[in-house]
Amino acid sequence: MSAHVPSTAATGTERAPASAPLAAFAGLRIVEVTSDRSAGALTGRMLAQLGAGCERIDAGSAAAGATVDEPPDEVASWRAALAMMYGAGKQLREPAALDDLDGLLSGADVLLVDDAGIRAMGGSKALDAALSRFPELICCPVTAVGGHDGAGGDTATELTVEAAAGVLGTTGHSLEETVRAGFPVGDIIAALNAVSGTLAALIRRQRTGEGTRVDTSVFDGLFFFLGTFMAKWLAAGIEPQPVGNRHPVIGPWNDYPTSDGSVVICVATDAAWGRLCELLGTGGEREDWPAWSNNERVARQDEIDVWISEWTRTRTSDDVLTQVDQLGVPCSRLQSLAEVLDSQQTRARGLIEEAANGASIARLPFRLRRL
Amino acid sequence: MALPLDGVRVVEMGYYTAGPVCGRYLRDLGADVVRIEPGDGDPTRKAGGKASAAWSFLFGQNNAGKQSISLDLKDPDGARRLGLLLGQADVFLCSFPPDVMARLHLSPEDCRERNEQLVYCGVSGFGLDAPVAQRALDVTIQAQAGMMNLTGHDGRPTKIGISICDDLAAQTATFGILTALLERDATGTGQLVDVAIYDAAVWATEYRWPSLLESLPFDEQLGNADPCSGVEDVVATADGRLAVSLPWSDPGPELSEVLGGVTSATPRQGLEHLRDWASTRTTAEAVITLGAAGVVCSPVNAISEVMTTPMAVDGELLDIPDGGMPDAINSPLIIDGARLRPAGPAPELDEHDPDLWVQWGAHDQ
Numbered sequence: 001m002s003a004h005v006p007s008t009a010a011t012g013t014e015r016a017p018a019s020a021p022l023a024a025f026a027g028l029r030i031v032e033v034t035s036d037r038s039a040g041a042l043t044g045r046m047l048a049q050l051g052a053g054c055e056r057i058d059a060g061s062a063a064a065g066a067t068v069d070e071p072p073d074e075v076a077s078w079r080a081a082l083a084m085m086y087g088a089g090k091q092l093r094e095p096a097a098l099d100d101l102d103g104l105l106s107g108a109d110v111l112l113v114d115d116a117g118i119r120a121m122g123g124s125k126a127l128d129a130a131l132s133r134f135p136e137l138i139c140c141p142v143t144a145v146g147g148h149d150g151a152g153g154d155t156a157t158e159l160t161v162e163a164a165a166g167v168l169g170t171t172g173h174s175l176e177e178t179v180r181a182g183f184p185v186g187d188i189i190a191a192l193n194a195v196s197g198t199l200a201a202l203i204r205r206q207r208t209g210e211g212t213r214v215d216t217s218v219f220d221g222l223f224f225f226l227g228t229f230m231a232k233w234l235a236a237g238i239e240p241q242p243v244g245n246r247h248p249v250i251g252p253w254n255d256y257p258t259s260d261g262s263v264v265i266c267v268a269t270d271a272a273w274g275r276l277c278e279l280l281g282t283g284g285e286r287e288d289w290p291a292w293s294n295n296e297r298v299a300r301q302d303e304i305d306v307w308i309s310e311w312t313r314t315r316t317s318d319d320v321l322t323q324v325d326q327l328g329v330p331c332s333r334l335q336s337l338a339e340v341l342d343s344q345q346t347r348a349r350g351l352i353e354e355a356a357n358g359a360s361i362a363r364l365p366f367r368l369r370r371l
Numbered sequence: 372m373a374l375p376l377d378g379v380r381v382v383e384m385g386y387y388t389a390g391p392v393c394g395r396y397l398r399d400l401g402a403d404v405v406r407i408e409p410g411d412g413d414p415t416r417k418a419g420g421k422a423s424a425a426w427s428f429l430f431g432q433n434n435a436g437k438q439s440i441s442l443d444l445k446d447p448d449g450a451r452r453l454g455l456l457l458g459q460a461d462v463f464l465c466s467f468p469p470d471v472m473a474r475l476h477l478s479p480e481d482c483r484e485r486n487e488q489l490v491y492c493g494v495s496g497f498g499l500d501a502p503v504a505q506r507a508l509d510v511t512i513q514a515q516a517g518m519m520n521l522t523g524h525d526g527r528p529t530k531i532g533i534s535i536c537d538d539l540a541a542q543t544a545t546f547g548i549l550t551a552l553l554e555r556d557a558t559g560t561g562q563l564v565d566v567a568i569y570d571a572a573v574w575a576t577e578y579r580w581p582s583l584l585e586s587l588p589f590d591e592q593l594g595n596a597d598p599c600s601g602v603e604d605v606v607a608t609a610d611g612r613l614a615v616s617l618p619w620s621d622p623g624p625e626l627s628e629v630l631g632g633v634t635s636a637t638p639r640q641g642l643e644h645l646r647d648w649a650s651t652r653t654t655a656e657a658v659i660t661l662g663a664a665g666v667v668c669s670p671v672n673a674i675s676e677v678m679t680t681p682m683a684v685d686g687e688l689l690d691i692p693d694g695g696m697p698d699a700i701n702s703p704l705i706i707d708g709a710r711l712r713p714a715g716p717a718p719e720l721d722e723h724d725p726d727l728w729v730q731w732g733a734h735d736q
Contacts, residue, residue, distance in 0.1 A: 071619035078585070165677055
């Protein structure tokens, strides 16, 4: 199976050339001991995209007594594609390399592990021992739920960590129908935290010559972003509920039906609210609506949503977006993934690149050039 | 403990989430971060009414430990004084739209003239050279980048509850700035980091891209399932809800024993049996029993419950003073065994004028 996302031929999507290696990362050596679709593996992929040399040991096959999962063919195809994507730019090494840990880590700048990697290396103490033998090493464990023995990898998946961390309970249209994110948001957040922690440690090493241990977890990363919801509980003892497609403390903010689909409209300021009121036309019983504060709008969003829906329902999405955008009010069409990857914006920004292993992968999420 | 970014100076201009949260990451890592605010302050400060305490917490969360200087950038003296700070800065982090920055004479080119060694990071909806020049907020990007169509139950696109696009953009900006600082040191030249919230959001959906080329049935909402991880769903218990993940391989005799000897021909059938079993147990009882059998599961926690989990408490993710509000959530990073904590609360408006100018040596020549 080929591990490509839509190619030029398949969808018209242009693919950017591979990210150019950066001078700062030339000669940097990463040793990665991870399973193949984890936050740790994604962290290593990002470092490889910057130009670091990344040697990966598959912690799944290195673990004693590892079980072999046998999913249906379509799932196996998906897993294989992801393994190619997350493995892009890495050199695969045999698990036997772990038998000579000093040899493996000699000359390494960064040791990157996940739960499976911690277990494969004999536990967290082995990481500290490695740091004591190689005092300039940067060691970054990226785990599911923290802890020191790597057991979290056996007792948690993305779904259960999203559930434990409150992300699942605050996403959805009602308490009975809460839902996870449609992609592994916890792994992605953890990987970005891990890569930043690692880069910050490299900056410190330039100055002090000292290595660093940088720990982070999927749970910790998700918890950090709960502020919007946590504020209600901490300030007023109100248990936050899932808010559907609304914002918990700003409004009106929702998806609205049009004659040919649906759009999202978000009013974030009093001025934007005033302009929207002018466009839709207030009068009669709505005469005082333009003066409503944000807090009043949030409290009465049911009424406001009915009003906005009456207006959008009789217009096409293009018509609604054109008129609302002219007000400077943020709005958007709900796009499918296929539409996204084939969009003008995605093409213009070159968000897909072809890796050396032939996989089409996401370009690093920022652009960098000389000022 | 010496923090990784000790001695790094950051000037930050931006409201709400994406830019300020990036500044918070940098501050927690040790950088000096000064916010530039207009005379009446960041609008986030001004929210009142019932939500004031909540807004106060959000402002504190995003800006803990930073310094504040108030400047009128439309006034020549305000612009001159900002120029003095930029001359002493390592990083300029701005999250106003590119056209606004250009009108303020704060484009990348303008700033290079003030400091050739500067790392300039612009965070915007669609990029500094965007073909799409429209205003954007978290949920419009969730819609436009396909996240909402990938999230939810059948046929009902759903916004992710947290402000995920802003959060990802903040993380991406942090990643980009740290990369740029290393590259600046390696090359001796200033760097431009261009962060588009849209790019960060599309990047995050990469996990689902293979479904398109392989024509796999995974390109829309999958509810609570991720087939790559196994057979998964949320099941109701007698007093709550439980997220359960079974492997595609045989869940084993332990699960069968939990289910009273019921064997399942397929993992999906096993999940249905487990659904029936859980409906008559409390969540706590189910977690203990299933955990002992090696079944991966977790309660679907409410926010108040999240804060009391062992991961949050033992992990020191939140310091709640007796009878008071915490200033902010602690960093998701642990450095050499110590949880990173903010250096202090969010600043009062203009709290660090005039001391900051002296600290930074930002004076007219």
